[in-house]
Amino acid sequence: MPAPLRFTVSHRSSAARVGVVETPHGSFDTPAFMPVGTRGAVKGVTPHQLADTGAQVTLNNTYHLLLRPGPEQVAALGGVHRFMGWSRPILTDSGGYQAFSMADINAVDDDGVTFKSIVTGTPIHLSPERAIQVQNKLGADIIMAFDDCPPPLDPSAAPPSLARDRHIELRARMKNYDHDARLDLANERTIRWLERCARAHGRPDDQALFGIVQGGTDLARRSWSASRVGNVELPGYAIGGVAVGEPHEEIARVVAHTAALLPDDKPRYLMGVGYERDLVAAVRAGVDMFDCVLPTRNGRNANAFTRTGQLRLRNARFAEDPAPLEDGCDCPACDPAAHGWPADAPLSRAYLRHLFMAREMLGPILLSLHNLRHFQRLMLDIRAAVREDDWSRLEARWPVAAPGLHADLGNP
């Protein structure tokens, strides 16, 4: 059986490593940041522009593609790469996370989860077998096990994107909710489901199945999960259930503990993370892959990432600001000529603000491109720090990634 994925580490700096992941659709450098193309499109960005930001691998959400247009439809159109015009590596999640956090759930049991389609209103059932079957049809290079995603201990701390209000309401209705018992159930179920996923996997030769470690913020439960998940021989392993509202220090503590327990020779993927300092801390703990909607979501909301914090472009103080978003940035907004534009100067913050005030699509587009490039530039500098085994330059260049940073600077 040919391996669907090969991971080669070329440099190390303590637990951090730089390497290459090879897939049937080409390779990507690690540590890697994967932009999120939820419905088969990174919002507002063409695949050409996406590649131009330096992204080498992207993520699609199985939950959304399952509901629309459906896996059979994507398969009939040649699979997800051809579907979206991106012939490079793609990862799909299992759909479990969204089914648990976003959907109108009818039933959860050992067999899986039943929820109502937000598109058609009809009931959809996701089980380990069905989640893998759907991902086999989508055809991504890396697919994820179907796991049980417990809600955070304190839903009111979760970001709104995690259906925070719904979790608060549900929790209020569950009089005797026992979070520890829920974590244990999720941990055990996740292992049982992982074994069912591995058995159901129909394309092990060209799709790499990753297992997912759960356990909340409890290190003992993380150890148990990492040990059991790690015992299933797989091409890679992920850390799930992190960054659902915890502060940076908590994320760093859980990730450092868990990453060290996962096989050293396989890529480690921290799901849904995150801000710059979360990424740096996770890389230093030995994590190789990340995905996050922050660049595009914040871009659409007129928030521009910079190395010293976010600019909220709707703020009136930018109305006459002729400066580019960030000096030294090489994104299309900050250095258009380098991207083939017929332009001889950076776009100004004032112009970009104008686009948002006038509700022009180009505002979200350009800020998404800038933010996507911001995170790819961070990954380039992170890889350089690992190769040179020297983190001092990174810390100097990226104040926003400093561990002691006040949360408000990086976290709007």
Next chain:
Amino acid sequence: MPAPLRFTVSHRSSAARVGVVETPHGSFDTPAFMPVGTRGAVKGVTPHQLADTGAQVTLNNTYHLLLRPGPEQVAALGGVHRFMGWSRPILTDSGGYQAFSMADINAVDDDGVTFKSIVTGTPIHLSPERAIQVQNKLGADIIMAFDDCPPPLDPSAAPPSLARDRHIELRARMKNYDHDARLDLANERTIRWLERCARAHGRPDDQALFGIVQGGTDLARRSWSASRVGNVELPGYAIGGVAVGEPHEEIARVVAHTAALLPDDKPRYLMGVGYERDLVAAVRAGVDMFDCVLPTRNGRNANAFTRTGQLRLRNARFAEDPAPLEDGCDCPACDPAAHGWPADAPLSRAYLRHLFMAREMLGPILLSLHNLRHFQRLMLDIRAAVREDDWSRLEARWPVAAPGLHADLGNP
């Protein structure tokens, strides 16, 4: 005084001509199609993508930029080219057309028009002098005279984009409305205002002022206007007040009559037109420049132009259609690899439809790019027809541009 614009004709085919317009920001080939960047951005399209469609010149609306962010602001940011990151030729209209057709008008008299800002609610006054002063501040290469734009004879035939309902309501309130008298007033006012515009023009060395012929669909009034406007020595002349709801044959009749009356050695610009067959008919009548929002507006509405008519992509019949929008099209959606995408096949109609059904921004973006390229491909073929003095190939390749075409095919 150096000329702000040079027009060189290289080929002719009866009244049609191929040439080059040189401006302080480079040249463009004629006949030219100018995409519309209303608020300093062609909706959904970066300047790089716009140039990639083959566009060499773009149009901005003075009315919109006057209201937001204001001409002083654009000037402080280096002028409209630098403002929007497009260092190639730009044309601005005078703001009159929008002030007359869209705005909540308070007063119109010989001095100009007073209307309420849709941004701030404050009254704005546009006179010939003010319209030129604003355009001098914006700094486009070609600027337009402030003209009196009479409403169409039958407002109910006008497209909704011309505030049709408002015109119907206004007309109903005007008991003794005399369209002929209104046309005469507009004609006379337009001449008086043109003379005031020419006197007020503060940058004749690097901005070419074009006059505008009015006269409605009455050929005698068009003759009168063309003769009077043509008597003012200017770098170019435009035909206004066309395509406000008339059928193709009426547009062609008025344009053919009027274009022949304008100086042969100056570029002729038909404002706000239009569909493919309108463009071909106008070029054959001697018109050199066009602008229209159709490619981007229809693209945002999921309508894709093709050489045989428009595809309405929301139609369920495209849900499983693996074909590209149009065979032989070289736009980024139909031939992504040619545009540097990491893609090895055209995007399917099914995928593009999916983007619209899922409300992904990428749907409007990709259809706008396709439609913009469609019109630039038409202009390329039109120029070839003029150079070869042979229109048979154009007619065979562009069924949608055939003069006898049923209106419904090209006109949704």
